[in-house]
Amino acid sequence: MTRATLPAAVHRSRRRLLGAGLAATLALGATFTAQAQKRYDAGASDTEIKIGHIVPYSGPVSAYGTIGKAAAAYFAKLNAEGGINGRKVNFISLDDAYNPSKTVEQARKLVEQDEVLVLFGPLGTAHNLAIQRYMNAKKVPQLFVATGATRFGDPKAFPWTMGWQPTYQTEGKIYAQHILSTKPNAKIAVLMQNDDFGKDFLKGFLEALGDKAKTMIVAQSTYEVTDPTIDSQLVNLKASGADTFFSITTPKFAAQAIRKAADIGWKPTQYLSSVSVSVSAVIKPAGPENAVGVISATYLRDPADDMWKGVKEFEDYKAWFTKYYPTGDLSDSLNVLGYSSAQTLEQVLRKAGDDLTRANIMKIAANLQYSPPMLYPGIEVKTSPTDFYPIERMQLVRFNGTRYEPFGKVLGD
Missing domain, CATH: 3.40.50.2300 (Response regulator)
Known part of the structure; x- marks a missing residue:
């Protein structure tokens, strides 16, 4: 038969099928459109x-x-x-x-x-x-x-x-592990900022020292961020006879600690929290000659390093x-x-x-x-x-008078 001789019922059936197919296609297209829609919360837009x-x-x-x-x-x-x-x-x-x-x-x-x-x-x-x-x-x-x-x-x-x-705890553990491996009989003095920053660092440090913390740490002192100086704390820490100094300090006080230690003739092995590793913000104000030998850790490339x-x-x-x-x-x-x-x-x-x-x-x-x-x-x-x-993970570094030099291998979890 040609199309012209098809019964009317067949034509109606075909139209219903075509209509259903078109509806399905449109529904599928709507699904894809919904999936491709942009989704924004406050603070985001097309631009x-x-x-x-x-x-x-x-x-x-x-x-x-x-x-x-x-x-x-x-x-x-x-x-x-x-x-x-x-x-x-x-x-x-x-x-x-x-x-x-x-x-x-x-x-x-x-x-x-x-x-x-x-x-x-x-x-x-x-x-x-x-x-x-x-x-x-x-x-x-x-x-x-x-x-x-x-x-x-x-x-x-x-x-x-x-x-x-x-984390500060991870970093504190790294310094403690280094002290235990290089100077197991160290007499350690600790200066820390009196807040959660200082306490978190100290927690990791003490955990890594373990039972030895009781005998190795001979002096502890704190400071407030509103304190003008930490001179008296440094004098007291030196008087403890400590030969190792862990400085849990932010930049202003890190620079003060390095300079004051030099001024009073205290020459311990110094460990400095990485938040104060900046040469321009800490070492230069402290005097580079006073910071020779300071040990810290980093996870960033030092832009001052040749x-x-x-x-x-x-x-x-x-x-x-x-x-x-x-x-x-x-x-x-x-x-x-x-x-x-x-x-x-x-x-x-x-x-x-x-x-x-x-x-x-x-x-x-x-x-x-x-x-x-x-x-x-x-x-x-x-x-x-x-x-x-x-x-x-972090890399231990030591200040040589002009820049921090990496030593040892990358440490951490």
């Missing part, structure tokens, strides 16, 4: 990603302010190159003067008024502790916090908070720095921290694609394996849903 940040640009540890300036300079570079997946970064960095109550105030402003997508890299142990419950109640990522306190890697209790740098000259990772860093942060100090390792942590956040946001929801950002952050170019070789960023400690 913008809004990132909040808190750092002390003023106050007793204002040396850390350069971390925020370096991060801002890195996002400026990204924006000049087209942003992240076509979206420009709106980086809102606020000053808390290293005051936890001010940190709370600034965090609320960023979340409730500016409506940022994430709070990135807020600095300080007590300061992040002051906002941790608030950020988790609001379900806003408190991501890659700039503190090594162990408590910021607890995905069960605080699934919206994640650290970035090695060993990196000609290495692509450093040359790329230098080119970025010269163009986007010309008023900064190229030799300051704190800038490497700002640069490298910002790159880690970039990696998370790129992977998020068009699903810029806070839940997806935390999901991606908890499944990272990434090596920022300026991390020390052999060290990487690695996380899992049960491991919120991105960097867990």
Whole structure:
């Protein structure tokens, strides 16, 4: 039969089949469209990603302010190159003067008024502790916090908070292990900042010393961040007869401790917390000649170290720095921290694609394996849903009068 001679019932049946097929096709297309839809939380759109940040640009540890300036300079570079997946970064960095109550105030402003997508890299142990419950109640990522306190890697209790740098306990253990292996009969004096930062460091240090801590530690002293000097503490520590000094200090007080030890003729083997490893912020004010032999640890390439000259990772860093942060100090390792942590956040946001929801950002952050170019070789960023400690290894370094030299192998978990 030709089409013209088909019965009317057959024509109706065909039309019903065609209609059903068209409906199915449209439904399938709608499903694909829904899957491909962009998903945004507050702080994200087709054109913008809004990132909040808190750092002390003023106050007793204002040396850390350069971390925020370096991060801002890195996002400026990204924006000049087209942003992240076509979206420009709106980086809102606020000053808390290293005051936890001010940190709370600034965090609320960023979340409730500016409506940022994430709070990135807020600095300080007590300061992040002051906002941790608030950020988790609001379900806003408190991501890659700039503190090594162990408590910021607890995905069960605080699934919206994640650290970035090695923990203070890990670092404290590394120094204790080195002392035990090189100077098992050391008489140790400890100076620590009287807050969670100091206590966390000391906990790891004591755990690694074990039973020997009772006999090896001959003196302990603390200071407050509001103290003008630590001169009296250094005099008392020297009087203990200690031949080894563990300085759990932030930059201003680290520089004071190194200089005062030299002024009073105390020459112990010095171990210095990595938060104060900066040559420009600590060693230069202390006097490089006074810091010879100081031992610390790092997880970043030292921009003041000539060993990196000609290495692509450093040359790329230098080119970025010269163009986007010309008023900064190229030799300051704190800038490497700002640069490298910002790159880690970039990696998370790129992977998020068009699903810029806070839940997806935390999901991606908890499944990272990434090596920022300026991390020390052999060290990487690695996380899992049960491991919120991105960097867990460090390299011991010793100051030689002009720069820190690495020695031994990379240590840590």
